[in-house]
Amino acid sequence: MENVSVLEERKDFILYKQNGCSGNGMRCDANSVSGAVSQRACVYCGARVVLNPITDAFHIVHGPIGCASYTWDIRGSLSSGEDLYRNSFSTDLRESDIIFGGEKRLTAAIEEIATKHQPKLIFVYATCIVGVIGDDVDAVCKTMSKKYQIRVIPVKSPGFSGNKSVGYKMACNAIMELIKSEKPAKRKGVNILGDFNLAGEMWIIKDYLKRIGISVISGFTGDSNYENLLESPAATLNVVQCAGSSTYLANRMEEEMGIPFIKVSFFGIEDTTSSLIRIAEALQDEEARQKAIAFTKEETSKITPLVERYKKNLTGKKAAIYVGGGFKAISLIRQFDFLGVETVVVGTQTGKKEDYDIIESLVSKDTVILDDANPAELEKFMKEKQADILVGGVKERPLAYKLGIAFCDHNHERKHPLSGFDGMINFVKEINGSINNPVWKYMEESL
DSSP states (O other), X not given: OTTSOOOGGGGGGEEEOOSSOOSSOOOOSXXXXXXXXXXXXXXXXXXXXHHTXXXXXXXXXXXXXXXHHHTTTOSOBOOSXXXXXXXXXXXXOOHHHHHHOSHHXXXXXXXXXXXHHOOSEEEEEEOHHHHHHTOOHHHHXXXXXXXXXXXXXXXXXXXXXXXXXXXXXXXXXXXHHHHTTOOOOOOSOEEEEEEOOBTTHHHHHHHHHHHTTOOEEEEEETTOOHHHHHTGGGOXXXXXXXXXXXXXXXXXXXXXXXXXXXXXXXXXXXXXXXXXXXXXXXXXXXXXXXXXXXXXXXXXXXXXXXXXXHHHHHTTOEEEEEESSHHXXXXXXXXXXXXXXXXXXXXXXXXXXXXXXXXXXXXXXXXXXXXXXXXXXXXXXXXXXXXXXXXXXXXXXXXXXXXXXXXXXXXXXOSSOOSHHHHHHHHHHHHHHHHTOTHHHXXXXXX
C-alpha cells in the first residue's frame, strides 16, 4: 500500500493477495467513503435496475426529472411481450413542490396512468427529495390501489438512505409485497432470480433447462410480467444467478414460502456446466442430472476448438475486473484462468465477505482486490499491474481507453449475450478482438 496513493479511509477496502489466504478478509458491504467518488450507484438506481425489466409494469419516479432520465432505458433487457418497461414516468417535482409537498403530483400521475392505460402493476419510487420533504408515498399508493383496484406498490429508495445494495433490498421487498399473498398450486420447476434477460440471456438459460427436462416457472425479473410473477410461489426451487441483487429475495421466499435456493452462475464453461448439474441435483431429478451431464459435454466439445484457437493469442495476458457483484467477478476469474489470462486486479461494487474470500482463494499472489473502488484507484492499480484489458461497465470504459487499455463491456447495457456456452464464444471473441486490436500498437508508437 505504501507505493499507491489512496485515501487513508479506503485502505481497509483494498487487499493485496498474499500466499494462501489472509483469513482476515477486507472491509466491504458498507457505505461509500465520502469524497472518494465511488463508481457505485445510489439506492434508487439499485432498486430501479432490479424492477425495471418487468415488461408490463409502469414505473413512476417520484422526484425531479433528473432521477427518471438517469435510469431511463439503462438495461439491455429484452422482452417477448410488452415493452412498457422501456418508458420512464416522472412526477417532475419542482421548487414549489419541495416547499408545499408533492403528494398531489403523485396522485395526479397515478390517476393519469390508471385512467389512460388500465395498468395491472405500478411501482412508485421515492427518491432523495421525497425522503427529505416527507411525502407519504405509502398512503398515496394505498389510496390509489383501492380506488382503481390495481397494484400500486411503493419502493422506498431515497438515494441517500444507503448504497446500491440497499436499493436491491428495497426492490426485493416490493416484489415480496406483490407475490407474498399468492397461493398457486405447487409444481416441479424453478424460478430464476437475478437474471435480467440482458441481450436475451434468460432465454438461453431457459433453453438449457428445457433441454434437460426442467421447467422455469418465473424469472426475476428478466422478461417477466405481472401474471408470471404471481405464479412464482408454485416453484420447488429458486436458482439465484445474481447473488448481489437477489439473495435477500431468495432468503425471504425460503423463510415465508418454503422455497429453498441455490446460487449459480452461467458465465463460462465451468460454471455453466456445474450449475446445470447442481440444479438437477437440488431437484433430486436423476434423469435431468444425466441429461445435464450429456448436454454440457456435447456443448463443451462444440466450442472447445474455437476457444483453443483464440486462447493461443491470449495466454500470458493480464486482466483487471471491476463489476457489480461478487459472483460475476468469481466467474470472470475462472473464465480468464481457462483462457490463460491472469487476473491482476479485481473489484466489485456490492461484493460480500464470502465473495471476497472466494476471490482471494482464486487469484495469484499480489493480485489487488478492492471493494467499491473509485476511478483514481482503478487507474493506479491497472498501471501498477500492467493490465492488458479491463472488464467493467459503461462508467469504466472511458478510463480504460484513456489509459490505452483494452475494454470488455460486461454491464447491463450490452447488446450481446455472455451467458452459457453461447455467451462464452462471444466473450472469447470480444476479449481477443479488444486485446489484440492493432490500434494499441499504433498508440504505443505514438507514445
